[in-house]
Amino acid sequence: MNILKTDQIKKIKICGKILADSLDEVKKKVRPGITTIELDELxxxxxxxxxxxPAFKGYYVAGAGTFPSTLCVSINDEIVHGIPSEKYILKDGDIISLDIGAGYNGIYTDMATTVPVGKISAEAARLLKLTEESLYIGIKQAKAGNRIGDIGAEIEPFAxxxxxxxxxxxxxxxxxxxPHLPPQIPNFGQHNTGAKIIENMALAIEPMLTTGGEDTVVDDNGWTVRTTDGSLAAHFEHTIIIENGKPAIVTK
Known part of the structure; x- marks a missing residue:
């Protein structure tokens, strides 16, 4: 179980702040005409x-290989694990998910956001708003005495x-x-199921919602995950710790 000690709690807060500040700077560069590799390099x-x-660069997964980048950049119908490229130039109306992890003196944090590129459709804007809202609905359930299943049990009906x-x-x-430890935290499920949430536990909560169905497909590169039906997808994530019985967001 990922129960942090006092020195680790200090480190995860420092790491989370650095990660959040860095992602804020990257978000400012998102605009039509920029390539996703430029965002990754920044x-x-x-x-x-x-x-x-960078927590993701060099991360190995059997069957997929080694992830080559600092950022996961997932555009429009891409859900997660998109690979930055000098070939894709962002255009007006795109939505782009930026997923990033960092390590600091042996402790990791992870966060994600989905942002508009220029002017986006009302449907896309609604998806972004509601997916972010679902993240905070899940986080509210991450308090000492609750169980992991309580998180998804609130996100699922909201979606x-x-x-x-x-x-x-x-x-x-x-x-x-x-970067990745038990327990798994599904964005669906039932109340009062799963591992008990306890003080000083560190969790990464990350709902992914779409304007269509829930089926997914992986590109030939072994990493990029898309919606099977081509619908838009959004992804929001924070790293939290349980502090004084309540969830404290460290990636802000």
Whole structure:
């Protein structure tokens, strides 16, 4: 279990602040005409300048290989794990998910946001707003004494109420001394199920919603995950710790 010690809590807060500040700077550069590799290069430069290392670059997954970049950039129907490229130039109306992780003296944080490129459709804007809202609905359930299932048990009906697709194949996770640790945190489920949430636990909560269905497909590169039906997807994530019984967001 990823229960942090006092020194690790200090580190995760420092790491989270650096990560959030760096992502804020990257978001400012999102505009029509820029390539996604430019965003990735900026993200890596910012993290390293502040004493952090990219958590995703060089990350190995069997069957997919080694991830080549600091950022995961997922555009429009891409859900997660998109690879930055000098070939894709952002255009007006796109939405882009920026997922980034960092390590700081042996402790990791992870966060994601989805942002508009120029002027986007009302449908896309609604998706972004509601997906971000679903993240905070989930975070509210991450308090001592609750269980992991309580998080998804609140996100799932929220998505259904708003007629949005809920991605089930990819989930949140524990975090701390490693970028990905137990427990898995689905964005669906039932109350009072799963591991008990306790003091000093570190979690990465990350709902992914779509304007269509929930089925996914992986590109030939082994990494980029898309909606099977081509619908738009959004992804928001924060790293939290349980502090004084309540969720404290460290990536802000």
């Amino acid at each position: 993200a890596e430069k910012l993290l390293r300048a502040k004493g952090c290392t 259904g109420k708003h007629h949005l697709g809920l991605i089930r194949d990819y989930v949140g996770h524990g975090i701390g001394p490693e």
